[in-house]
Amino acid sequence: MFKGCTMYKSAPHSQVMKIRWDILDRDAEGSGKTRVKMILTNTTMETLTKEGWAIYFNAGDVQVHESDRHLVRIDAVNGDVFKMYPSADWVDLPPDSSHTVTVLCRMIKNFTDLPKGFYLVSKKYPDGVDISFTCEEPSDIDSLEWDLAVKQYLQNAVVTDRPMHALSPIFPSPKQYAYNAASFMLESACTIIVEEEFADEASFLQSELRQIMESAPTISDQTATKRIIFKKKDVAHKEGYELTIDDTQILIEAATTKGAFYAVQSLLNMMPKEAWKDKQSTISLRGIHVVDEPRFGYRAVMLDVARNFQSKDQILRVLDLMALYKLNVLHFHLNDDEGWRLEIPGLPELIDVGGKRGHVSEKNTNLWPSYGSGASVDNKTGSGYYSRTEFIEILRYAHARHIQVIPEVETPGHARAAIKAMDARYAKFKEEGDSVAAKAYLLRDLADESIYRSIQNWNDNVIDVSLPSTYSFLEKVTDEIIQMYTDAGASLATIHFGGDEVPEGVWEKSPSVQRLLASRSDLSGVDDLWHYYFGKIDDMLRSKGLFLSGWEEIGMKKATVNNHRKMIVEPKFAHQGFRVNVWNNMGENEDLAYRLANAGYQVILTNVSNFYFDLAYTPSYHEPGQYWGGYVDIDKPFRFIPYDYYTNPMTSLTGRAATEEEDRSHLEKLSTTGRKNIVGIEAPLWSEIIDTEERLEYLLLPKMFGLAERAWAAEPTWATTMEQEQFRADWSSFVHTVGKKELPKLDHYKGGYLYRIPVAGARIMNGKVYANVQIPGFTIRYSNDDTIPTVDSPLFKQGTALEDIVSLRVFNDKGRGGRTLRVDR
Numbered sequence: 001m002f003k004g005c006t007m008y009k010s011a012p013h014s015q016v017m018k019i020r021w022d023i024l025d026r027d028a029e030g031s032g033k034t035r036v037k038m039i040l041t042n043t044t045m046e047t048l049t050k051e052g053w054a055i056y057f058n059a060g061d062v063q064v065h066e067s068d069r070h071l072v073r074i075d076a077v078n079g080d081v082f083k084m085y086p087s088a089d090w091v092d093l094p095p096d097s098s099h100t101v102t103v104l105c106r107m108i109k110n111f112t113d114l115p116k117g118f119y120l121v122s123k124k125y126p127d128g129v130d131i132s133f134t135c136e137e138p139s140d141i142d143s144l145e146w147d148l149a150v151k152q153y154l155q156n157a158v159v160t161d162r163p164m165h166a167l168s169p170i171f172p173s174p175k176q177y178a179y180n181a182a183s184f185m186l187e188s189a190c191t192i193i194v195e196e197e198f199a200d201e202a203s204f205l206q207s208e209l210r211q212i213m214e215s216a217p218t219i220s221d222q223t224a225t226k227r228i229i230f231k232k233k234d235v236a237h238k239e240g241y242e243l244t245i246d247d248t249q250i251l252i253e254a255a256t257t258k259g260a261f262y263a264v265q266s267l268l269n270m271m272p273k274e275a276w277k278d279k280q281s282t283i284s285l286r287g288i289h290v291v292d293e294p295r296f297g298y299r300a301v302m303l304d305v306a307r308n309f310q311s312k313d314q315i316l317r318v319l320d321l322m323a324l325y326k327l328n329v330l331h332f333h334l335n336d337d338e339g340w341r342l343e344i345p346g347l348p349e350l351i352d353v354g355g356k357r358g359h360v361s362e363k364n365t366n367l368w369p370s371y372g373s374g375a376s377v378d379n380k381t382g383s384g385y386y387s388r389t390e391f392i393e394i395l396r397y398a399h400a401r402h403i404q405v406i407p408e409v410e411t412p413g414h415a416r417a418a419i420k421a422m423d424a425r426y427a428k429f430k431e432e433g434d435s436v437a438a439k440a441y442l443l444r445d446l447a448d449e450s451i452y453r454s455i456q457n458w459n460d461n462v463i464d465v466s467l468p469s470t471y472s473f474l475e476k477v478t479d480e481i482i483q484m485y486t487d488a489g490a491s492l493a494t495i496h497f498g499g500d501e502v503p504e505g506v507w508e509k510s511p512s513v514q515r516l517l518a519s520r521s522d523l524s525g526v527d528d529l530w531h532y533y534f535g536k537i538d539d540m541l542r543s544k545g546l547f548l549s550g551w552e553e554i555g556m557k558k559a560t561v562n563n564h565r566k567m568i569v570e571p572k573f574a575h576q577g578f579r580v581n582v583w584n585n586m587g588e589n590e591d592l593a594y595r596l597a598n599a600g601y602q603v604i605l606t607n608v609s610n611f612y613f614d615l616a617y618t619p620s621y622h623e624p625g626q627y628w629g630g631y632v633d634i635d636k637p638f639r640f641i642p643y644d645y646y647t648n649p650m651t652s653l654t655g656r657a658a659t660e661e662e663d664r665s666h667l668e669k670l671s672t673t674g675r676k677n678i679v680g681i682e683a684p685l686w687s688e689i690i691d692t693e694e695r696l697e698y699l700l701l702p703k704m705f706g707l708a709e710r711a712w713a714a715e716p717t718w719a720t721t722m723e724q725e726q727f728r729a730d731w732s733s734f735v736h737t738v739g740k741k742e743l744p745k746l747d748h749y750k751g752g753y754l755y756r757i758p759v760a761g762a763r764i765m766n767g768k769v770y771a772n773v774q775i776p777g778f779t780i781r782y783s784n785d786d787t788i789p790t791v792d793s794p795l796f797k798q799g800t801a802l803e804d805i806v807s808l809r810v811f812n813d814k815g816r817g818g819r820t821l822r823v824d825r
Contacts, residue, residue, distance in 0.1 A: 016044050016120055017055070021135040026108055033104045035065070040072075041098040046124075050090035053122035054083050055131070056359065058372050059115035065102040072101055079337060079416075079458045081368045082115075108138070110621050112689045116372030121359060128359035128375025141621045146762075146824040148620055153761030155635075156772040158728050162736040170266045171705075171737050172326060172712040174292040182246040182287030184226070188215035191224035198230040198252075200400065201260040208268055212275040213283070228252070230260055239328075240293030243267060245285050258402045262326050266290060269324075273744040296642075298604060298680025299711035300329035301704070302581075306336035306410070306417070307371055308687040309384030310696060316397050318700070320750050323401035325708035330398060331496060331581075331682060333408045337416035337454070337461045338370040342407070343388045344480045347441065347473075349425045354417035357382035365424040367417060371688050381691045388484060395488035404491065406549060407481055410498035411474065412533060413454060413506075416461035419443045422473065441473040445512040452505030462506045465533035466516040475540055482544060493546060494579060497537050500551035502530075527558045531572050538576065549579040552592060555601045574600030581606040581682060585645070586629065591667040593645075597674035604682050610640040611683040613703050614690070617756065622819055624689055625699060634774070637706030638734055639727070641719045642678060643670055681711045694754045701746065701755035702775065705738050739777030747814045757818030760808040768799045769823060771808055781817075783807045791815040 018041040028035035042048050058080045064072055070089040077083050093099055108114060114135055119128040169177065186209075194202035202219055205228070209216040217228060226248055233253035235242060241254040241263035250267065254260040275283055301322060303315070319330065334341045340354030356366040358377035366377055373382025386394065398405045411418075422443045429438035443463045454461050463470055478495060485492040507513045507526045517523050523532060530553075538548045548554070555578055557570040566588070579602040582593035586608065597603040605611075608629035615632040616625030625631075641647055646664045670678070683704070690696050718727040746753040760780050762771040771780050780796040781789045782805050789809040796808060802825070810818045 016125070016129050017041065017131040018043055019055075019118055019131060019133045021114070021133070023108060023135065023138040024102075026138050026140065028104065031104075032107055033061075034106070034108045036103050036105060038101045038103050039098050040093070040101065042093045042095055044124075045095055047095065048086075048093040050086040050088070050092070053120060054085040055118060055120055056081060056083050056128065056369070056375070057115045057118040057133075058082070058370055060106040060113065062103055062105045062115060065104055068101045068103075071099060074103070076457065078368060078460070079456055080370055109619070109627060110616060110623055110625070111135075111137070112616075112624050112626070117369055117374050119359065119369075119375035121375075126361065130374045130376070137621060142822070143824075145620060145622075145821070148618060149760065149762045149821055149824075151761075152618070152759070152774065153763045153770070153772055156761045156774050158731070159735055159774075159776065160728070160732045161776075162733050164740060167733060167737050167741065169286070169288060170269050170290065170292075171742060172709045173714075174266065174290050175714055176292075177288055177290045180246065180287040180289065184245050184247060184250060184285045184287065186213075186217070186250075186283040186285060187226070187281065188213065188217060189224070190217040190226045190228060191222065192217050192219045192228045192230075193221065193223070194219060194230040195232055197232060198254075198257060198260045201257055201264055202228075202230055204261065204400070205264045205267070208264075212271060212279060214279045214281045235259060235293070237293035239297065240291075241266070243288070243290040243292070245288050247287070250285070258328075261323075261402045262292070262294075263290075265324060265326060266292065273741060276745045276748040294326065294712045295714055296678075296680035296711050298329055298682070299327045299708070300331050300406075300604070300680065300682035301327060301700075301707070302331035302333060302606075302682055302684035304333040304336070304685060304687040305341050305384075306333055306339040306687070308373075308381040308690050309339065309341060310687075310690075310693065311380075311384070312386060312390045312394060314693050314696065315394055317750060317753075318696075319394075319398050319401060319403055321700070321704070321746075321753065322403055324749070325704065326712050327704075327708060328403055329680075329682070330403055330405045331408060331684075332405055333410065333684075333686075335408070335410050335417055336414045337456060337458050338367065339382075339384075340417040340421060341385045342391055342481075343385060344477055345388065346476065346480070347421070347425070349421040349428075350418065351385040352421075353424045354421035355383060355385035365420070365427075367420060372691065392484055392488040395485060395490040399488065399490040404493070406494060406496050408496035408498060409474065409477055409481075411537075412463040412465050412470075412498075413461060413500065413502035414498060415443065415463045416458055418473075419460065419463060439469055441476065442467065442469045443473060445510040448507075448510040448512070450506055450509040452503045454503045455501050462502055464507065464510055464512060465529050466507070466510065466513040471536060471540065474537065478540065478544065478546075482546075494549045495541060495546060496549040496581075497534070497554070498550055499534065499554040502553070530557055531570060534573070538573070538578070547577045547579065550581070552580050552582040552584060552596065554578060555580045555596050555599075569595050569599045571599065578602065579604065579679060583608050583612070583684070585609055590646070590664075591669075593678075594670040594674055595668050597677040598668065598671045600673075600677065602677055602679050603674075604679050605640075605642055605645070606682045606684060607640070607645060610636045610645070611681065611707065612686070613683050613699050614686040614688070617703075618759075620759070624695055626686075626689065632703060634702045634706055634735075634738070635731070637683065637703060637710055638731065640681075640706070640710050642681065642710065643675055643715075644719070647719075647722060681707065683707045697754045698756045701753055702738055702743065705734075705742060709734065735775050736777070739773075739775035743775070743777065744813050747812060747816075752814070754816075757810050757812055757816065759819050760810050760821050762808060762821060762823065764802055764824065767802050769796075769802055769805050769808075770798050771796055773810055778810045778812055780808055780810055782809070788820050789817070791817065 020039040022037040025035040064074050074084045118133050119130045121128045192202050228250040231253050235255050238256050239258045241259040243263045244251040252263040340350045344350050353365045356377045357369045357373045358366050359375040373379040377383050422441050426438045426442050445464045534554050556567040559568045581604045583606045616623040617633045758774040760771045781793040782796045783789045805823050808821045
C-alpha cells in the first residue's frame with residue numbers, strides 16, 4: 001500500500017502550545033462522525049491551571065467525548081467558532097507535558113474538513129496567540145486513493161488521440177471556420193489600421209502583442225503592405241465578429257466594440273504556444289475565415305471575497321483570465337457573515353469592523369475569526385477590503401475588457417458583517433449622545449429576542465426588514481456604488497441583493513416586525529415579509545434605473561404543501577424582470593431552474609452539480625474543496641446541457657451513467673417560453689477554504705475551460721442525440737485543446753497561473769503498471785523508492801514491472817508537478 005503519511009500543519013506565530021489530532025475512526029461506529037485522539041502539549045514556560053485560559057478554533061462541529069469531559073469542554077461560540085476550556089476536574093499541565101482527549105467531529109472526508117485557526121487566549125495573551133496544529137492522514141486513505149486512481153484510469157481511457165492540426169484553432173470553439181491556402185507573417189512592419197470606434201480594441205491588441213513579440217505592430221492611418229484592419233460591419237450578433245486572415249492582411253469585422261474585442265481574443269488564441277514563453281520576431285498565421293458569436297449573452301464567474309479576501313491584484317488576474325476566454329460577467333460577492341469588503345464613504349465602520357477578523361474582546365469590535373483566519377486582525381485573508389479608489393480601478397480594468405461587474409450586497413441573511421458594523425456605529429453615536437444618528441442605519445431591532453441558527457450556524461446574521469433604517473442603509477450603499485461606477489465610466493444595470501438561506505425563526509420576536517404586521521392588512525405573518533422586503537428593494541432599484549438580481553429565493557416563497565413546509569415559486573414577481581441565480585438542482589429542487597424560467601423569471605443556470613468550482617475535483621482525501629454538492633472536475637461543466645440538464649452523456653467519478661439514471665418524467669421540462677428566459681451560465685467560486693491565491697487558481701483552473709466552452713460555443717450534436725461516440729470525440733478534442741494549447745499558454749500568460757495538474761490514473765495488470773493522464777500534454781515520471789518524483793526522475797513507460805515503481809507524478813511543460821500517487825503494492 002502507500003508508504004508514508006502526510007502531516008497537515010498550521011504554521012503558528014508563536015510556539016506556546018501544540019495540538020495534534022490522530023484520527024482513530026473516520027466513521028465512528030457508523031455514526032457519521034469521526035473519532036479523534038487530541039493531544040494537547042504545553043510548550044509555554046508556565047503551568048496551565050484550570051483557570052484563565054481558553055483555546056479558540058474554527059470547525060464544522062466538534063464535541064468532547066463524554067469520557068473526557070472532566071478534563072475539557074468545547075462550546076460552539078457562533079458560526080464556525082469554537083472555544084475549548086478546562087473543566088472543573090482539569091489536571092494542571094506543566095511545561096512540556098501533554099493531556100490526551102478524545103473528541104468527536106463531523107466526518108473528515110478530506111483535509112479541508114480539519115479544524116483550523118487555533119489560538120490561545122490567557123492572561124499573558126489577552127489578544128490571542130496562534131498555536132500549532134498537526135494531523136496525520138487517516139490510516140484508511142491508502143486503499144481509497146488507489147481505488148480512485150483505478151477509476152480515474154478507466155475514465156481517462158475514453159480519450160483518443162488528437163493531433164494538433166485536427167484541433168480547433170480557437171478556444172472556446174467558434175461557430176464556424178474554414179482554412180484557406182494563404183498564410184500571414186505577423187511582424188513589426190505590420191500596421192494596425194482602425195476605425196475610431198475600435199481604437200481601444202486596437203490598443204489592447206497592440207499591448208498584448210508586445211507581450212509576445214520583440215517589436216509589436218504600430219497603429220497608423222497609413223496603408224501598408226501588411227496590415228491588421230478593424231472595420232465596422234453589421235454582423236448578426238452584437239457580440240459577434242468575423243475574422244479573416246490572408247496573405248496580406250488580418251481583417252477584423254464587427255458591429256460593436258464587444259465583437260471586435262472577442263475577435264482580438266480569437267486572434268491572440270491562434271498564436272503558437274511558444275510565443276507566450278519567449279518573445280518572437282515574427283509569427284506565422286494560417287489563412288482562415290471565422291464567423292463567430294456566443295451562445296449566451298451572460299457568461300459569468302462569481303467570486304466570493306467575503307469569506308476569505310483576495311487582493312485587488314489577484315482580482316485583476318482573474319479578469320485577465322476571463323477576458324482571454326470570452327467570459328463577460330464577474331459576479332462580485334462583496335459581503336457575507338464573515339466580512340464586508342467595500343469601502344462606503346460615510347460608513348467607515350463597514351471596513352473598520354466588518355472588514356476585519358480577529359479575536360473578539362471587550363476592547364475591540366472586529367468580527368470573530370472564521371475559516372482559520374486566526375487571532376490577529378492582520379491576517380491577509382481574514383481581513384481586507386477594497387478602497388473606493390481600488391474598486392474603481394477594478395471596474396475600469398473590467399470595463400476595458402468588456403466584463404460587467406455585478407456587485408452583490410448579500411441581504412437580508414448572510415449579513416452579519418454589516419449588522420455588527422452598524423451596531424458599532426450605533427454605539428459610537430449613542431455614546432456621543434446623538435440617538436438620531438445612532439439609529440439612522442441600524443440593521444436590527446435591539447429588542448428582538450428571536451431565536452434562530454443559519455445553515456452556517458450564526459445566530460445573529462439576518463437584517464430586520466421592518467426597520468426604516470434598513471432601507472436607509474441599503475439606499476446609501478446603493479447610491480455610493482452607483483457613484484463609483486459613474487466615476488469609473490463603467491455601466492451598471494443591476495445590483496445583486498442575495499436573498500438566500502434565511503433560517504426559520506427570524507423576526508418572530510421583533511417588536512418592530514410585530515408593529516409592521518399589525519399596520520398592514522396584506523401581511524399575515526413573517527413569511528410575507530419576504531416579498532415585502534424584495535418589493536421595496538425592487539422599487540428602490542427601479543427608481544435609480546436598475547433591476548434586481550438575487551439568488552433563487554427572491555423568486556420563491558414558503559408554503560405548506562401536503563403538510564410539508566417547502567419553498568415554491570412565487571408568482572408575484574414573475575415577469576417583473578427579476579434575475580435569479582438558481583444553484584439548487586438537488587433532490588426535489590432538481591427542476592427548480594426550469595420551473596422559475598417557465599414562470600417568467602430571468603434565470604442564470606448556476607447548478608451546484610456542475611458549476612460550483614469550490615467543490616473538490618475528486619473524493620481524494622488530499623483534494624482541497626467542499627463536497628456537500630458532489631464533486632466538480634473539468635468534465636462536469638463541459639458535459640452540462642443547459643436546456644436539458646437532466647440528461648448526462650457520461651458518468652463522472654461519483655455520478656451515474658446515463659443508462660442508470662432514475663425516471664425523471666415527473667420533473668418539469670423547459671418550455672419554449674422558459675427557454676427564452678435562460679439568460680446564461682455562471683460558476684461560483686465560494687471561498688471558505690480559499691486562503692491563498694494559489695488555491696483560488698487551483699480550484700478555478702482547469703474547470704473554467706468547461707464553463708467557457710458551454711457558455712460560448714454552439715450546442716453540440718451529442719447534447720440532443722446523446723450519441724456516446726460523438727460525445728467522446730468532442731471530449732477528446734476538448735481535453736487535447738486544453739492540455740496541448742491552453743494550459744501551456746497559461747504557464748506564462750500574465751506571469752503564469754497555478755492551475756491544477758491532474759493526478760495520474762493507474763492500474764496494475766499481470767504484475768505491470770499502466771498509467772494515464774486526464775488531460776493530454778503532460779508527462780508522467782516515477783520513482784522506485786520512497787522519494788517524491790521530480791522533473792529529473794525517469795519518464796514512465798507503460799507496462800513497467802510493478803516491483804520497479806513506487807510513485808507516479810504528473811508534470812507540465814514548465815516542470816511543475818502535481819500530487820504524487822503511491823502505487824498499490
